[in-house]
Amino acid sequence: MEIVNANCATLSNYEVLKHLQKIKDSKKKHKGQLATITYETIRYLENTACSEQTPENIKECLNALAPFNLNKTEKLMIINSPPTTALDIQLMIEESEERLSEQQAEQILEIITRYFPHVMKEKVEQEEEATE
Incomplete structure (x- = not known):
């Protein structure tokens, strides 16, 4: 084959x-x-995060991410495993230190929080479990 x-x-x-x-x-x-x-x-x-996603949220999130000039693979990684920290963004986006400012990384996190609020809920729950 x-x-x-x-x-x-x-x-x-x-x-x-x-x-x-x-x-x-x-x-x-x-x-x-x-x-x-x-x-x-x-x-x-x-x-995983995809169980809470909807086609509308994915489409709106991708439209909101358009100004950051991300390639298809980077967008797909962000949709599949929504980042919760700036470090996550650095790991997903190639040469992110050169391509994105700290402010832009924060904007991406805000976009993720806006369109996938369940991701932040899961993060908070994991942090609570870790402290117990």
């Missing part, structure tokens, strides 16, 4: 979750490894 175009399309975790849920809910029952992989992947994705 030959891969003709490896980067033909990339899917967000949200899109993968919705697609797998359609496969699971279809009348045609899958057996064996496909059913196991589908089940395990859905179970994993339901415990």
Whole structure:
């Protein structure tokens, strides 16, 4: 088998979750490894940020991120694993120190908080658990 175009399309975790849920809910029952992989992947994705996302929030977030000149891969990483700190942004965005000011990094965090408020709730809950 030959891969003709490896980067033909990339899917967000949200899109993968919705697609797998359609496969699971279809009348045609899958057996064996496909059913196991589908089940395990859905179970994993339901415990990530994508389970709380909506197509509208994703689209609005991407529009809000447009002024920062991020490439597709960087946007996808931000959508799949919304950053909660400036360090997260540095890890996701190549050469972020040169491309973004501290103020711009804070603006990106504000955008994430605006469109994915559940992410900040999860962060606060994790911090509370760590202090206990």
